[in-house]
Amino acid sequence: MSEMNRIYVDFHVIQTVPPSCVNRDDTGSPKTALYGGVRRARVSSQSWKRAMRKVFNEDFRQENFGIRTKRIVSLVETEIRTLQPTIAEEEALSLAERIIKLCGISTKKENDEEKTKALFFISKTQVHNLAAYIFAHKDDADKDIKKEAKKLLNQDHSIDIALFGRMVADEPTFNADASAQVAHSISTHRVDNEYDYFTAIDDLAPDDNAGADMIGVVEFNSSTMYRYATVAVHTLAKELNDEKELTAAAVKEFAKAFIQSMPTGKQNTFANRTLPDAVLVTIRRDQPVNFVGAFESPVRTTDGGYVAHSIQKLEEYANKIYTNYVDTPEHSWSIGMGDEQNNVNLKELLQSVHDVLLEDFADMASSGQE
Template identity: 85%
Template sequence: MNEMTRLYVDFHVIQTVPPSCINRDDTGSPKTALYGGVRRARVSSQSWKRAMRKMFNEDFQQANFGIRTKRISSLLVTEIRALQPTMDEEEALSLVEGFMKLCGISTKKKNDVEKTNVLFFISKTQIHNLAEYILAHKNAKDKNIKKEVKKLLSQNHSIDIALFGRMIVVSDKLNFNTDASAQVAHSISTHRVDNEYDYFTAIDDLAPEDNAGADMIGVVEFNSSTMYRYATMSVHTLVKELNGEKELAAAAVKEFAKAFIQSMPTGKQNTFANRTLPDAVLVTVRRDQPVNFVGAFESPVRTTDGGYAERSIQKLAEYANKIYTNYVDAPEHSWSIGMGDEQNNVNLKELLQSVHDALLEDLTNMVSSGQE
């Protein structure tokens, strides 16, 4: 791919997280990672992506979302009958069952509902196209059917499939996987972290007054930290997955940015109420490659005045300039919140709109100059 056809957006966030346990391991302890020789607080990419997807889905146009289901047979039957109203449900179901068998997709009926063995993530347009294909190939026994179906499911993606990807493995030889246009890194603290314990008790409201014992005893492990968070978006890939709809792609990146900046995983939310917003945000648009700045914190931040956020922001800015000097060019566009850069410093509303407008202009210029 020509370098001029590439377009990446990088998102960097410094965020202080108060005492909490927003992402736990199998023992209930806050997740951690060893980096730079010391133990760091960690929030997995899966955890934060779930929070992002929830916010993204609440704020974006619902018509552009896919469906997660094992009941794909029911969806196909409904769509087939919508395309051909004279066909009864039994005939439509028979067609779908034959289609599934030819594709090697296993199904089983439970409580009169036909379910696939794997969970499908599929767009409404893909359901429509599959239904049309089934009707056009009622008597198909073609060996190429798997190849043709895979082609149908590799285009017309919903926005969430294009952004976050899809993994559907039917067998060793058949999958309908889709690579994500967005990547989210595991968030780690910029400094060393030691976990602490919250010991709590509960008392029976109806217990006698002379009963001094607790009726329930528990311990919650937690930590607090200033975290570095990073995500990147391959905008040219997103546009391709969305069939060249550059306006939709630019709007999706804007909402992705908002979700990445404002979302918070909900683990132990009722216990800790840890709803914080970032201390600083840096968003850049590049054409060469994405660049993660986690190396700024390989040497853990140490503090003399009791806080980590200010020094973490300084180290992020210093490391970015070092990378721009030694390895890559400065970004084509850059916006920041709380970074102390007066030239590019904006508020969140301005940042989101600026990202949207700059990408839409870049994508339009790429199309007009034939660089798609």
């Protein structure tokens, strides 16, 4: 693919996360990572992508998004009964099980329900297409249904499948390449975990009871984090059947979700609802570039804060990368950064990204580069 056909949108965020336990490991401790020889706070990409998908579901039409579940047989059965209200429940279930198995997806009985062995990411359009097809061809031979069924399950991906990909161990032909990559977020500086010791008292305890009825400890930390994500827009457009408006809208919603979302670990305990302190969004044609190297040497501060120093290091590192390795981005927008010329608010940033992508699509179409 030529460079002119490639479009990458990079997202860089500096964000303060107050005392919290946003993302925990198997022991309940906040996740951390060693980077630059020191311990950093960390939030996994999986955790932040989950938070982003929840924002998607609030702001986008539901039919554009998929479902991650073991109960795809039940989904197809329900759709068959919606399309054909007079069909018997047993027949609908039998047809649903049949087409899922013909697709090559392994299932097993759990509590009298047929489920896939692993979570399966499926779009609502794919559920509808499978249900409609199997009902219309229920009298056909299995060999005649199998090929078309697999085709239906491998097209009309939802936006979140196109963005985050799909992996099916049983049937790799259903794998979908992710158009987006989300890095693990790490603090720009060293962190040390702390402990919140708490007690609780029984409201009905007798007056002479001076002791606590519950004692516990919650581990937490606080940090200023660097967050990074990128979207290969040309790949996303291909996964979305080259629907240009939908692709631009999907990138706009990805940007909003990445910037505004927050994982919900221990949220009721810590109310860690912060927004970014600084955002840099760029559109490139050569390759995506993660600027985490700006913080390999941890930020140290003498004035009690990390945000301003983190923003400064990010800007300096970006300029070094542009000078030595890659071209300056074709388009760039920032919130809360030092470049006053490109500083915008969030609403302006989102609309600008959307409009520039549509202009790029139009230019490629007129030049025959699609």
